[in-house]
Amino acid sequence: MLSCKHTIAQGTDYLDKELSFWRKVEMKMHLMICVNCRRYVKQLKQTVVMLSKGQFKQPSEQQVEQLKKEYQEVSSKQ
């Protein structure tokens, strides 16, 4: 049986469907009986979704205005 430590080390490959068939079976068996690892896999997924939607850095007004100007200049030449 996989240890918890080895199970969570495969968390990313499990979520991204990169595990071989037998590794996946082994991992699923562990997850069936281990609530802590089950929670971990769920939390890892929540973390990934959070990162994909997060807004960590907004552009300054000045940057936006400068880019809009650039965009309009280039667009008008097309």
Add this chain to the structure above:
Amino acid sequence: MTEKALPPEDELVERLKNNDVVLFERVVKEYHSAMFGVAYSIAGPAIADEVVQEAWVSAINAIHKFEGRSALKSWLIRITANEAKTRLRKESRSVSLEAVDENWATDTRFTEKGHWAGGNPEWDISSPDDLLAADELQDCVKKHMVKLPDNQQQIINLRDVGGLDMDTICNILEITASNARVLLHRARDKMQQVVARFQRTGEC
């Protein structure tokens, strides 16, 4: 998060090619953050802003040639990564894969036999939307993202923040798929721990 979702990809690109400056502004505000994360992790904090600005200018000049073979966001992220790579930071805080293995032995979450030492509690804040709405938590995530070793920071920004596929990432970073997977997991695992600790203790 923006108030309103962007139009579907086809319409989005078509309108951007046709001088829709209102939509362009929304696109800038939507994708700037992810582009900044990529620029920061590859080129370093000092010139990240500059790199993103240059990436936008390259994109503006190339948008009429964009054929939609990838999502617009992926295209922007690739342009940013390439722009950043040409200005790659000199001093590097990369941690070798061997050093990662050393952490394995000292991971205090687990007993010697590899069981959870103190269990793994459920999170109070658990849906991605609630996680995103918790400002202090987001500040904490942001703070720890930039503390990741360079190679982990690059890969988590390209993959999870930027949404690129692993093949593209391996090409950009010139690393093997198996190294990329190890680095991505170390980075995600670290961020899971940051969120878990914040939820347990309220501290960053």
